[in-house]
Amino acid sequence: MNLYSEHYVTQKAERFVNKIWCLNNSIGKSFIENKLVLPNGCFNLAIVTGNAIEVHTSKNKYEMNEGAYFCSQMTNKVLVNIQPKTKVTIIQLHTWTLSMFPKYDLSNFTDSILKINPEELPFKVQTDAEIETLLNTINTYFEELSDLHSDKNIIEKICEIIKNQEEISVSEISSYLKSSQRLLQIKFKTATGLTIKKYIQILKFRKSVDQMVNSDLEKLKLTDVALYNKYFDQSHFIKKFKDVTKTTPKMFDPNSYFLSQKR
Known part of the structure; x- marks a missing residue:
């Protein structure tokens, strides 16, 4: 059984969900220690079954026992230790997905993890559900959400512009959207916890x-x-790389990280 695996939603649901990924040490008899995860501009909903996973962000250490957790945007690498008999299933949400639920203000919520009540999620998941059942639930809910919101909101539009043009300034984005820079910045930070500039930097880094x-x-x-x-130049790249990983590109060891599989 692979420790790391990825599972993909339908094309329509993928508008809001990037993928589902699993860290499965459920039949393991030893700790998985000092594995690392890099920021990627996504939110994560994590479902833990079995014993526990320990996560160190740049702000805090979290002991995640059985239950559901909301993981904010990460701006630095995260260290992970997984206890034996533990499985973590993670629903990776695109940057703009939480903006579909405007009651959430994430302005000051980065590099953090919050335990949540699964009953409060807009879709119902059993924490011990098999991946096929979870995929069906996620596909059904987010396909319906996509139908209900066929028009993209301002956060999704900002992210789409950045994805298509990468090296772009906030002033250029505001010109495209015919909106003030200040208003865009406020809305983006409220929905993501990140400034637009920081989001661009994270995507470039990944x-x-x-x-x-x-x-x-x-x-x-x-x-x-x-x-x-x-x-x-190369020096600028090395500096930004060290800001996130605390190591140089030459010393970077992919085997120490949980990295996305090439699709």
């Missing part, structure tokens, strides 16, 4: 990591990675 992991670093020069991903 793109560079994915490029490194899926390429032969012996042949791929760091200068090429830096310039391809719109960093000023």
Whole structure:
């Protein structure tokens, strides 16, 4: 049984859900220690069964026993220790998904984890449900949500512009959307906890990591990675990389991380 696995929702549900991923140590007899997760611009709903998982963010240490948890946007690497007989199923939500529920103000909620009551979720999940059952539940709910909200809201539009143009300023985004920069910044931070600039930096960082992991670093020069991903130069890229990982690109060990599978 693989410790890390990914499961994908339908094309329509994928508007709001990136994927479901699992950390499965349910038949393991030893701790999985010092594994790392990188920020990627998504929110996560985590369902823990069995014993517990310990998560260290840049702000705090969390002991996550059985139950459901809401994980905010992360801005730095996260360290994970998984106890034996423990399984964690994680629903990865796109940046704009929580903005569909405007009662949530996430302005000051980053690098944090909050235990929640599963009964308060807009879709009903059993914490011990098999992945197929969970996928059916998630697909049904988010397909209906997509039908109900065929028009994109302002947060989804901002993210779409950034995805399509990557190296773009807040002033340019405000021009595209014919809205003030200040209003966009307030709405984006309320919905995500991040500034627009920080979100752009996180996406750029993850793109560079994915490029490194899926390429032969012996042949791929760091200068090429830096310039391809719109960093000023190699030194700028190394500095930003160290800000998140606390190590240099040359010392980066993919085997220490839970990284997305290439789709």
